[in-house]
Amino acid sequence: MSQQKQASAKHHVAGYAFSLVLTFVALFVALYTSLPASVKLIGIVVLAILQMVVQLIYFMHVTEGSKIYQLLSLGYGIFVAIVVVAGSIWIMLYNTMTQ
Amino acid sequence: MDLFDMKMPDQLIVWGNPLINGAWISIILVTLGIVFVLTKYKKWRWLWDEWLTTVDHKKIGIMYIVSALLMLFRGGVDALLMRIQLALPNLEFLDAQHYNEIFTTHGTVMIIFMAMPFLIGLMNVAVPLQIGARDVAFPTLNAISFWLFFAGALLFNLSFVIGGSPDAGWTNYVPLAGEELTPGIGINYYLWGLQISGIGTLATGINFLVTILKMRAPGMTLMRMPMFTWSTLITSVIIVFAFPVLTVALALLTFDRLLGAHFFTIDGGGMPMMWANLFWIWGHPEVYIVILPAFGIFSEVISTFARKRLFGYSAMVVSIVAISALSFLVWVHHFFTMGNGPWINSVFSITTMAIAIPTGVKVFNWLFTMYKGRIEFTTPMLWSLAFIPNFIIGGVTGVMLASAPADYQYHNSYFLISHFHYVLIGGTVFGCLAGLYYWWPKMFGFKINERISKWAFWVFVIGFNMTFIPMYLVGLKGMPRRIYTYREGLGWTGLNFIETVGTFVMGAGFVLLVWAIIYSIRHAKRDYESDPWNGRTLEWAIASPPPHYNFARVPRITGQDPLWRAKKKGETIFEEKTPLKPIHMPNHTGIPAVMAGFWFVAGFGFVFEWIPVGLAGILGVLLCMMWRSLTDYHDHHEVPVTELRDAAAEEIKNAGGRSARGVVNDG
Numbered sequence: 001m002s003q004q005k006q007a008s009a010k011h012h013v014a015g016y017a018f019s020l021v022l023t024f025v026a027l028f029v030a031l032y033t034s035l036p037a038s039v040k041l042i043g044i045v046v047l048a049i050l051q052m053v054v055q056l057i058y059f060m061h062v063t064e065g066s067k068i069y070q071l072l073s074l075g076y077g078i079f080v081a082i083v084v085v086a087g088s089i090w091i092m093l094y095n096t097m098t099q
Numbered sequence: 100m101d102l103f104d105m106k107m108p109d110q111l112i113v114w115g116n117p118l119i120n121g122a123w124i125s126i127i128l129v130t131l132g133i134v135f136v137l138t139k140y141k142k143w144r145w146l147w148d149e150w151l152t153t154v155d156h157k158k159i160g161i162m163y164i165v166s167a168l169l170m171l172f173r174g175g176v177d178a179l180l181m182r183i184q185l186a187l188p189n190l191e192f193l194d195a196q197h198y199n200e201i202f203t204t205h206g207t208v209m210i211i212f213m214a215m216p217f218l219i220g221l222m223n224v225a226v227p228l229q230i231g232a233r234d235v236a237f238p239t240l241n242a243i244s245f246w247l248f249f250a251g252a253l254l255f256n257l258s259f260v261i262g263g264s265p266d267a268g269w270t271n272y273v274p275l276a277g278e279e280l281t282p283g284i285g286i287n288y289y290l291w292g293l294q295i296s297g298i299g300t301l302a303t304g305i306n307f308l309v310t311i312l313k314m315r316a317p318g319m320t321l322m323r324m325p326m327f328t329w330s331t332l333i334t335s336v337i338i339v340f341a342f343p344v345l346t347v348a349l350a351l352l353t354f355d356r357l358l359g360a361h362f363f364t365i366d367g368g369g370m371p372m373m374w375a376n377l378f379w380i381w382g383h384p385e386v387y388i389v390i391l392p393a394f395g396i397f398s399e400v401i402s403t404f405a406r407k408r409l410f411g412y413s414a415m416v417v418s419i420v421a422i423s424a425l426s427f428l429v430w431v432h433h434f435f436t437m438g439n440g441p442w443i444n445s446v447f448s449i450t451t452m453a454i455a456i457p458t459g460v461k462v463f464n465w466l467f468t469m470y471k472g473r474i475e476f477t478t479p480m481l482w483s484l485a486f487i488p489n490f491i492i493g494g495v496t497g498v499m500l501a502s503a504p505a506d507y508q509y510h511n512s513y514f515l516i517s518h519f520h521y522v523l524i525g526g527t528v529f530g531c532l533a534g535l536y537y538w539w540p541k542m543f544g545f546k547i548n549e550r551i552s553k554w555a556f557w558v559f560v561i562g563f564n565m566t567f568i569p570m571y572l573v574g575l576k577g578m579p580r581r582i583y584t585y586r587e588g589l590g591w592t593g594l595n596f597i598e599t600v601g602t603f604v605m606g607a608g609f610v611l612l613v614w615a616i617i618y619s620i621r622h623a624k625r626d627y628e629s630d631p632w633n634g635r636t637l638e639w640a641i642a643s644p645p646p647h648y649n650f651a652r653v654p655r656i657t658g659q660d661p662l663w664r665a666k667k668k669g670e671t672i673f674e675e676k677t678p679l680k681p682i683h684m685p686n687h688t689g690i691p692a693v694m695a696g697f698w699f700v701a702g703f704g705f706v707f708e709w710i711p712v713g714l715a716g717i718l719g720v721l722l723c724m725m726w727r728s729l730t731d732y733h734d735h736h737e738v739p740v741t742e743l744r745d746a747a748a749e750e751i752k753n754a755g756g757r758s759a760r761g762v763v764n765d766g
């Protein structure tokens with residue numbers, strides 16, 4: 001195996017380990033702790049954001065390549081994420097049938 | 100849930116209904132026929148080497164298109180069955196359950212397994228050629244995409260003969276689609292068929308995004324790209340951001356059904372409406388995924404056959420970019436009536452109406468492209484011309500639906516059904532057919548017979564309007580969608596009868612179309628002309644069909660419509676003097692087809708909730724991935740210079756300064 005291939009394999013394995021850890025911590029917090037629901041929720045959201053960062057750095061090469069493409073795609077991604085999450089919360093919270 | 104509890108559904112092999120028995124018999128006969136022909140003419144090896152293991156984007160494109168035409172036939176038969184049942188009041192041709200299954204499979208097949216694969220097939224054929232690339236960015240991944248689509252489609256289509264079809268509509272709303280109200284395996288077919296093919300589509304989105312951003316020939320700046328390439332780029336962006344939502348939604352519902360989770364059930368604190376919400380967060384972008392490429396095709400065809408440069412190129416680009424963002428901001432218009440607060444409905448009404456603006460801009464651009472052009476009425480141009488008025492009818496009624504209070508009247512009536520058929524048939528299907536006719540000579544070296552095709556066109560378009568204009572009217576008279584029968588005296592009978600006749604006319608149009616293709620395959624003169632339409636873009640500068648490496652010399656681009664410029668100004672886009680160099684091309688590989696086979700096994704196992712079978716399939720998939728990652732460093736070969744000489748000469752002949760026929764007032 002060449003030097004470069006080895007380095008990239010290490011990088012990937014590290015990323016994989018991080019993402020697994022984050023997943024299991026989330027599972028643990030949700031299932032096996034007796035924190036109040038709101039604290040659990042915040043904890044999971046924070047873990048999710050960390051998970052996103054891990055994916056971007058270790059698998060999606062966010063630190064390499066053309067800056068402008070990275071910015072555009074990150075920007076678009078954040079736009080869609082906000083629309084989906086905030087939009088869904090808005091819609092589900094203010095439903096006249098549940099009030 | 101017991102891991103090894105391999106329970107049997109009520110009816111594993113569906114048998115008894117004469118329609119289904121007929122389907123069984125024809126499936127068996129056709130399969131035997133194919134096996135017989137392949138064996139008799141010793142074509143198995145050829146099938147494996149040339150098609151099943153290919154990573155050539157042009158061949159993958161052809162396989163997509165053939166599959167899509169088969170799915171158009173299957174979805175079309177579903178449509179005919181529904182229309183027979185509704186032709187007159189109180190018919191008993193189909194019972195309620197069978198009718199539910201058929202409208203579900205019709206919708207799913209048409210959108211997921213017909214429209215998208217057809218367009219992706221045309222993208223595969225044309226986009227790399229249009230940007231001067233030798234293949235897509237990830238050729239093996241491209242083959243994986245195709246085979247995942249194929250596995251998903253096969254799985255979904257098996258449902259009606261093995262185990263029973265899904266029956267909760269293509270939107271698959273819970274709670275109806277939940278385990279409690281619809282036990283059994285039908286819905287699982289929906290979940291796994293869409294999941295498997297959806298992963299393939301996501302990979303296609305990534306592949307074309309990277310291909311277009313990274314593999315353009317020198318000089319092919321973004322603002323010089325042909326409009327079909329632009330629309331493919333934007334479609335890919337939408338795919339990349341929308342499909343993960345579908346993947347997640349399907350996975351959550353699978354957890355609910357298979358593992359007893361409660362994401363979408365009221366008990367256990369789930370939210371049924373969340374399914375509708377997630378479905379349409381994907382679903383509305385999805386309708387733009389199937390219309391934008393069609394817009395791109397019309398742009399190419401109209402500019403080619405009006406012999407004019409596309410009017411308002413940059414306005415077109417701005418419009419599709421705007422649509423890509425807007426398409427994520429309108430999804431609530433599909434469930435205005437689910438009790439949203441007034442602010443929510445108002446905001447989404449306005450965003451929905453706003454999306455009509457860029458769409459309108461595009462319509463004007465096509466009209467101005469034709470203005471003072473020398474229009475040639477070829478079949479692809481006829482489909483494009485018919486698109487404009489038909490699509491406008493669909494678009495205008497869309498804006499009517501966008502008004503939330505009015506939608507309380509229209510929603511889930513036949514008015515809505517007619518809206519989306521006008522945009523999907525008048526837009527997407529017409530676009531697919533225009534593209535098929537337009538690029539057919541590039542794929543195969545001859546044109547489809549124009550005389551029969553024009554008959555097919557007229558019969559189809561007349562049948563289409565005869566079917567769907569009455570649907571608007573009967574919708575306004577209050578006929579709801581998804582009912583399997585109705586009583587007399589509601590004022591619906593006459594209109595329904597006309598619709599059914601219209602559907603048969605459309606079916607006749609489809610038969611004529613297939614006849615035109617078969618006739619041309621048997622009789623059309625193979626002239627292998629590179630540039631049969633007097634085209635403007637790069638794909639017409641190389642041989643028909645193109646060599647597997649596409650371009651012997653990579654072209655150099657100096658402006659929009661590079662071939663047209665070359666023909667008109669006597670410029671050259673292929674440098675005759677640069678020496679030919681050997682070309683690196685990817686090897687054929689069987690991994691994609693084998694891996695999709697394992698996906699199929701996994702899907703089948705999980706559909707029947709036979710967990711060991713499902714896990715075995717997943718294990719196979721993982722092994723394929725490992726095999727691939729251990730072999731992917733030596734899967735290239737070189738095309739030697741000696742093999743490139745003829746192709747290079749052909750390129751020079753086409754685009755090395757020959758003057759064009761019939762050049763008119765072009766800017």
Ligand code: HEM
Pocket residue numbers: 270386387389390432433434451452454455458493494495496497498500501502506509510511515518519522523526527
């Ligand atoms: C001018 C732009 C458009 C507007 C304003 C618009 C508006 C709407 C609205 C408000 C609905 C929901 C109506 C209801 O459920 O009561 C709807 C449904 C639908 N539209 Fe459009 N639309 C437009 C273009 C398109 C295009 C281009 C396509 C696809 C090619 C499309 C496909 C659909 C489909 C498939 C449905 C219904 C799905 C279902 O409920 O099964 N629309 N449209």
Ligand SMILES: [Cu+2]
Pocket residue numbers: 382383386429430432433
């Ligand atoms: Cu929509």
